[in-house]
Amino acid sequence: MQEKNVSFNNFEQCIKCTICTAYCPVVAVNPFYPGPKQAGPDGERLRLKNKFFFDENLKYCMNCKRCEVACPSGVKIADLIHSARRRFAREIPDLRDRVLANTDFMGKFARPFAPVVNSVVASKPVKAFMDVMMDIDRERTFPKYQGKGFTRWFKKEAADSQSSYSKQIAFFHGCSTEFQHPEVGKAFVQVMNAVGFGVKLIDEECCGVAMISNGLWNQARRHAEHNTKVFRKTVGEGLPIVGVSSTCVFTMRDEYPDVLDVDNSDVRDSITMVEKFLFEKVDSGEVKLVFKEDYRARIAYHCPCHNEKLGWGIFTKALVGMIPGVSLTVLDSNCCGMAGTYGFKKENYKYSQEIGRPLFEQIKSLAPDFVCCECETCKWQIEMSTGYTVLNPIVILADALDLEATAKAN
C-alpha cells in the first residue's frame, strides 16, 4: 500500500531529521533562506494544498545538492525546491537575471567586441553602473571573453584530421569553453586524439543551468529538448557524449528529467565527464597514458558540488594522481559559494564569499602550485578570492602527458 503511495519527488520519505539543513551552506549564512527541509519536503506538503504557501525566498537555494547527498532517506530535496520554483514562482526574472542566464547569448554577443567588452565590463564606472542598475556586485570581475572561440579554432585547426581516428566521441564543450576558456577544449582534443579518439562537435546549445537558476523555465526547457534530441541522434550513431564541465554534465543528466520534466532516460547513461570516460578506458586497459618524466606539480583538488553529487570526483583524483611527480591534496568538501551565476548577484555576494571562506582559507594555507577543478564558475570564484590559478583536469593532463608517446602507445 505504502509503496504505491509515492508522490512526485518522494517528499513523504522525509523523516524530519533536519540533517539536510545541517549540511546546507546557504542556510548557514543567509537568515532569509528557510533551509532545505522547510523549502523542500515540508513546504511541498503545504504547496500541494495551496500555492499561496510558495515562498519566494526559495530563490536563495544555490542548487548545490549537498542536502541530497546528506539525506539518509534519499529525498530529492533540491529537485523539490526547483520544481516548486518552476511551478509557482511569481517573481518575474528581471533584466539582470536574464543577462546572467543567457551565457550563450552573452557570449555570442560579446565575442566580436571581446577586447572592448572585457575592458568595458572591467572598468570602474561600468561596474558601478552594473552594481546600481543591474544588481551585479561591483566586487565581481566578469570572466574574460575570448575573441576567438573554441569552435572556430576547432574548425580551422583540428576538424579535418578527426575522421582519421577509428574510434569517435562527441564533445559537449559548453559555453565557458566556447567563450572564455577555449584552452580547455584544445586540451580535450589533444588528449582524446593522443589516446586514439576522434572528436566530433554536435549541434549543442547551452545546457541551460543558468536559466534554471534564474527562473527562465521555458527557455531552459527548450534547450533541454533541443540537446536531448541531438544526443539521441548522436547516441544512435554510436557515440558517447563527453563533457568537461561537471555542471553541464550534471544538468543534462539529472536536471532535465527531475526539474524540467524532459525525459532523457534513453541517452542519460551516454552523457559522461571526460575524467570518467578516460579512467574507465585506462582501467580496462583499452587506453594507455604515458606521462612526461619531468612534470612536477603540487596540486589541490576542489571537487565541485555537482561533481560530488554525480559521485565522480574519484575519477579526477585517480587520473591526476596517476601523474608521476604530482602531489595531490583533496580539499575538504566545501561549496565555493559561487554556484554559477548566484554569486554574481549583489544580494548574494556577501553570502557567497562567506560560504566559500573555509575553502579559500584551506587553499591559502596549502599554497599549492595551482588548484584543480572541473567547474568553470568555481574557477572564477576561487581565482578571484584566493589569487591561485585553477585548471580544469583535462588541461593538467594535456600538460603532463607526453602526447606523442601516448599516441604511439594507443
Next chain:
Amino acid sequence: MRFDTIIIGGGLSSLVCGIKLQKAGVKCLIVSAGQNALHFSSGTFGLLGKLPDGTEVREPMRSMSFLPEGHPYSKIGVDKMSEYVAEVPAFFESCGVRLHSAPLSGEGGFPVNGYRLTPLGTLKPCWLAMEDVTLLQSKDDIPWSKALIVNFSGFLDFNAGFIAEGLGRKGVECRVENVTIEGVENLRRNPTEMRSVGIARVMTKENDWKEFGSKVRELSSGEDLVILPEVFGLGDPVIVQWLREMIPGEVMFVGTMPPSVPGIRAQMRLKKAFEAAGGTFLSGDTAENPSVEGGLVTSVHTVNLGELRLSADNYVLASGHLFGKGLEATPSKVIEPVFGLDTDFPTDRSSWCDEDFFAQQGYDGFGVICDESFRPFIDGKRVDNLFVCGSEVGGCNSLYEGSGAGVAIMTAMSVADSILAGK
C-alpha cells in the same frame, strides 16, 4: 576500479573499520548512501548497560560471560574484547574525537559504566562520552543540590521542563530560564528551522557564544549545576571548555532532539581521519548489484558509478539496521537488500514490536546471521571474503542493552583484524 577492501555504509562501524585498515596500509573505499545513526547519537557510546534479562550492568567486561552465545561480543571473546576496549579511547583521540569515561575499576582496570543525564531528565548508563557530556558515577546519588537550566527562547527541541521534573524527583531544586541572543533570533523566522544545528552554527561565532555565556553567568545565583543544551562546539569542542570556565558551577550539556551536534562533529572528524589516512569516501552513493561467485564476492556496483566494476580482496557490509536501510522489513520477512544475506527474525510477525515504545522491541534483535568471524551466509552457504559489522549484525538487542556504539565499534575492530590477519 580496484581497492584492497570495499566497505558499504558510512556510519560509525564502517569508519572505525576503514580507519583501522587504512592506517595499516590497506587501501579502502567507503560507499555511503546518506548520513547515519551518529547524527542521532547522544554524544555517548554504550558498551553494555543491561543484560538481555534486564539485569543492570555496572562493569560491562565482567558481564560478558552472561551474554548468549550468539551475541556479537561472545563471538569476539573476552580476551579480544578487553584488548579492543582498552584501545578505543586512544583510537578515537588519534582521529580528533576525545572521549572520557567514569574512573576505571580498581581491579583489572576495566571500564565502569557512568551515567548521563538524558533529555527526559533520567539517567542512562554509558561507557564513553564526548567532551560535551558530563558523566555521573552513580545513578542515584546526584552530587548537586540546585540547578539552573538555561534554554534559548523559542527552541523547542530542548525541553527544560522534562529535565527539571526528572532532577526534581532526585531532590535537585531546579530553576528554568530562557535567554535571547540576537543571532539566534534570526532563526525564528522559520519556526521549523529553529533546530540544534542552526543554533550551533550561530554559537560557533565568538561574539555569540560569549554573549550567551555572559548572560548565563548573570542569571546564575549560587546554583552549583548549570544545564545547557548540546549546541556548542560544532566545529571545535574547545568552546565547550571555554563556556565551562566562564560560567560558575558545574556546567553540563544535555542532548537535544536530533540532529546531534556532538554526533555530527564526531562523524566529520572520523571521515576526515579516514581520508587523511588515504581512504576514498564516496558520499551519497548506494552500493548495489554485487557479483558473488563460488562463495566469493567478485565485484559491486554503485548507483553513481554505473557500469564501472568496483572490486577488492575483501568486502565489508556495515549498512546499518532498519533505520540505516541496511535491513528492510517486508510484511512477512526481513531482508538484507544488497547481497540478499540470510537474516535472523521471528516468523511470528506479532512479536516484531511492542506497543510500549520504551519496552524491549523485537525488531531491535533482527540482523544478518554470521559465523564467529562475522562472515555472513547466502542460502546457508558462507561468503568467505565478505564481513558484516555494526548494527546490521544479528544476535543482540542493542537499543535495549545500551550496546549500540559498542557493537558497532567492537565488530568493526574484529572485522578489521580478520582482514589484516588474512593479508
